[in-house]
Amino acid sequence: MGRKFLSFLGASPYKECCYVYDDGNNLDRVTTKYIQEALIKILCKDWNKDDKAIIFLTDFARKENYWNKEDETRRLKDKLLNLNISIKDISIPNGKNQDEIWEIFNTILNEIEEGDEIIFDLTHSFRSIPMLALVILNYAKVLKNVKLKGIYYGAYEARWTENSKEIAPIFNLITFDELLEWAQAVNSFTRYGNSRHLKELASRVLSSKLRERDQSAILVKNFVEKLDDFINTIYNCRGKGIFNEKNSDKKSISCAYKSMRKNLDNLIEDKNDTLKPLVPLFNKVKETTKDFEKGDNLTTGIAVIKWSIDNNLTQQAYTALDETIKTYVCVKFGLDETDKNNREEIVAKALRVRAQKIPKEKWKIKEEYRNKIEEIVVNLDNKLVQLSDKVNNLRNDINHFGYTVDVMDYKKLNSRIKNLYEEFRKHLEKE
CATH class of the missing domain: 3.40.50.10640 (SSO1389-like)
Structure with a gap:
């Protein structure tokens, strides 16, 4: 050394x-x-x-x-x-x-x-x-x-x-070598959904300019930090929209996305010559994440499922699909999808009793929710019920670390989530 x-x-x-x-x-x-x-x-x-x-x-x-x-x-x-x-x-x-x-x-x-x-x-x-x-x-x-x-x-x-x-x-000529590194880091993100390379590169390359309070460097730093927040909210399944709350861009995928896009747009609109070579690269990030633009809980859930499948985040994909089915049922039957009781005491139990064909007299539910559960059970599409049951079982297989009776190999888990997502997407298109 x-x-x-x-x-x-x-x-x-x-x-x-x-x-x-x-x-x-x-x-x-x-x-x-x-x-x-x-x-x-x-x-x-x-x-x-x-x-x-x-x-x-x-x-x-x-x-x-x-x-x-x-x-x-x-x-x-x-x-x-x-x-x-x-x-x-x-x-x-x-x-x-x-x-x-x-x-x-x-x-x-x-x-x-x-x-x-x-x-x-x-x-x-x-x-x-x-x-x-x-x-x-x-x-x-x-x-x-x-x-x-x-x-x-x-x-x-x-x-x-x-x-x-x-x-x-x-x-x-080191800026040209750095540009090559930026291209490699953006490629890591667009191909594999990994923001770590961008974060480490920004920290190393921009350090001296940040000490001088260079405005272009600050714009890039802010964007990369918010992009990292966005990716980490996906990694940690922060699917619920949370706004006007402290650290909401670290608690919510949709909020983190909006914060990231705001900083990205500020960077792209900046006229400083030093940023010009980076703008086309960062536009690739904008294009790659466009599915998150709408920002409602259902659309965000669907975007996370697709993102997770595309980037080999199988566990996150199963979690997102399981929860997004609940979100969809809540929306379909006029329930607030952000309310925990609506999701777990009404929708989740309605899906379970319908999938397992449990007689009404054996339902283990809170009586205050019986009418709504009955409405959902009667009107739910049978294919959606079967889909939900498959997803829930496979999610449990993953979340229990493979300590289940019928352990599925990882190739089948990866393949099944793609098929289940396509089935859910086609169901939504019919609505």
Whole structure:
């Protein structure tokens, strides 16, 4: 674990210029023909001999620019040895075929250790190296938990003349790597319903901007936090609509969705240029969650069932379907679906006695609810009753951790919920 500066050295006869880097707070200038010297002097000021600059170079680049026997002005090695940092030079092949490209890949990866902080210089990378570098860096993030501090490019071709001196800008391209991470995180959400990647990424990438009270960063942070609330209300089956109550966006799926959408719309409508590349990605989140827009308890329940099935949340899907059938019956028979007695003492018992064909004289119910229960039992569609009974039994199988008489295997549980949901959806369409 340490700090490493990784760079490639080419064989061209580089010309001296003044490299300029503006990080938004400071403007640094270094006059040299070697971008490596400029970057180390600008970015590694507080580094010491425990930190390391690693230069990857072909045999020809070593001969021409690292230690040129005939021309002492083409000796990068001399310049680097004068800096307060450990230097290591590593030979790599030319990358003319796939075997050589893989050799370069493994050579670079072997120099990266667990937990390293990496500064990557792409200025003189050649052929497939820029693409390879991006792959290696993202591979190492997963494999070795490295932290990428910057990807730099000394743009000599973008130079200008100032007082007879050539000036070349240095660009930090890390925002493009971060954009790739945002795309991966949004993909994790849209494909698997997982908001954790987005939350962790926002926390890491936005931290410095949040300390500066950057408004765009605040918009993204607020949206990601509300999206995480929304997903966690689904994970924890918070199906009842709760509004105008403290922490209601953590107690209610529909409330959490509205809060998330409000923050998402604020972000999308913001005109700041830094957000523009993220907006199309976040629009994918908007599209993926549109089934929750209506917000009533029945529609929310149906949306949760579908979301849970699509994202392999089988237990949540069974719970949502079981409870949404009760919601549907409440609505159909003019009962307040948010009232616990209506759901459990009337609807649940009506479904049970009808499914089990229990004679009236053996009903275990509260007398105050008898008339309503009789009304429901008489008028309920038989297919809905059978559906409810199947769902309830399978929900019990899951909730009892498989400690039931007839334990069903997980493949059948996953398959059954899809069929049961389709059956319920078709029933609703007939109404």
